[in-house]
Amino acid sequence: MTRVQHWLHSVQRWFDSEAHSDHLDTDSRRFNVVRVLPFIALHAVCFMAIYTGVSAFAAFFALGFFLVRMFAITGFYHRYFSHKTFKTNRFWQFVFAVIGTSAAQRGPLWWAAHHRHHHQHSDSPDDLHSPQQSGFWWAHLGWFTCDAGFAMNENRVRDWLKFPELRFINRFDALIPALTVALIYLLGEALATWAPGLGTNGLQLVVWGFFISTVALFHATVSINSLAHVWGSRRFDTNDDSRNNFWLALITLGEGWHNNHHRWPLSARQGFRWYEVDVTYYVLWTMQKLRIIHSLNEIPDNIKNETLARDRRS
Numbered sequence: 001m002t003r004v005q006h007w008l009h010s011v012q013r014w015f016d017s018e019a020h021s022d023h024l025d026t027d028s029r030r031f032n033v034v035r036v037l038p039f040i041a042l043h044a045v046c047f048m049a050i051y052t053g054v055s056a057f058a059a060f061f062a063l064g065f066f067l068v069r070m071f072a073i074t075g076f077y078h079r080y081f082s083h084k085t086f087k088t089n090r091f092w093q094f095v096f097a098v099i100g101t102s103a104a105q106r107g108p109l110w111w112a113a114h115h116r117h118h119h120q121h122s123d124s125p126d127d128l129h130s131p132q133q134s135g136f137w138w139a140h141l142g143w144f145t146c147d148a149g150f151a152m153n154e155n156r157v158r159d160w161l162k163f164p165e166l167r168f169i170n171r172f173d174a175l176i177p178a179l180t181v182a183l184i185y186l187l188g189e190a191l192a193t194w195a196p197g198l199g200t201n202g203l204q205l206v207v208w209g210f211f212i213s214t215v216a217l218f219h220a221t222v223s224i225n226s227l228a229h230v231w232g233s234r235r236f237d238t239n240d241d242s243r244n245n246f247w248l249a250l251i252t253l254g255e256g257w258h259n260n261h262h263r264w265p266l267s268a269r270q271g272f273r274w275y276e277v278d279v280t281y282y283v284l285w286t287m288q289k290l291r292i293i294h295s296l297n298e299i300p301d302n303i304k305n306e307t308l309a310r311d312r313r314s
Helices: 003-012 037-052 056-082 090-101 108-121 136-140 164-171 175-194 202-226 246-251 258-263 279-289 301-313
Strands: none
Touching: 037 202, 056 090, 056 108, 056 202, 056 279, 090 108, 090 164, 090 175, 108 164, 136 202, 175 202, 202 246, 258 301
């Protein structure tokens, strides 16, 4: 395959992640600049805030959309699609898959496949985003820019392939973010007309509510790859270098209790002690009370006892 063909295939994958999948080098860790141009543009557009300025409404919208989508990533992409720590019906499964996809972190099946691979090979040479193997910047975002990071091993998510709606949004994973941008723009323009006192408009709300919010969300999420394997404490002697970190837990709604998670990934709760803040779990617990989800996996007694025993020794 010529270089030009490779570039053209990469452009097609901006819109259809399965385009020319038979020509994708699933082992390549080389930087694919053409494929990641939209990712670069996502960051570049944030500088338009210099032109649009900011309003209180745009800033609060950005924060609120950050939190909603962070929960969709942590609660559903991670604890549901990757680890199946609770159950829900097909409707809610799809709703939160769509919200998660709006975060521009690819589709739920791709996300789950890579995360399951990570748990099997954590911090080994086969772990695509291990800071121990390849350094901080590769673990943080470098892995996302290569063809090995783009590829999805369907064998790891066969349990989800039976849902055509999930396969659709996973394949056309740019569609939901594009629609989200359009809807936010229309909202901003409507507010500029009907509520001018809010001081916002379509362009400003898109820049802050989508682009800045999405970039912050991406870097907060991948900080678990890059920082939660080097910075923090280790309660459990797991076969990797996962660590617990209070500050990462705050910005990721509970994902920072990473050493806990690697000790028992089947638990819907990652903060194993009462003082380990896990906002995602609190929301999931509330959703169970509201019967939106059910069969929430709690921390088993043997893991609770092990946690207490190790804390007494430290």
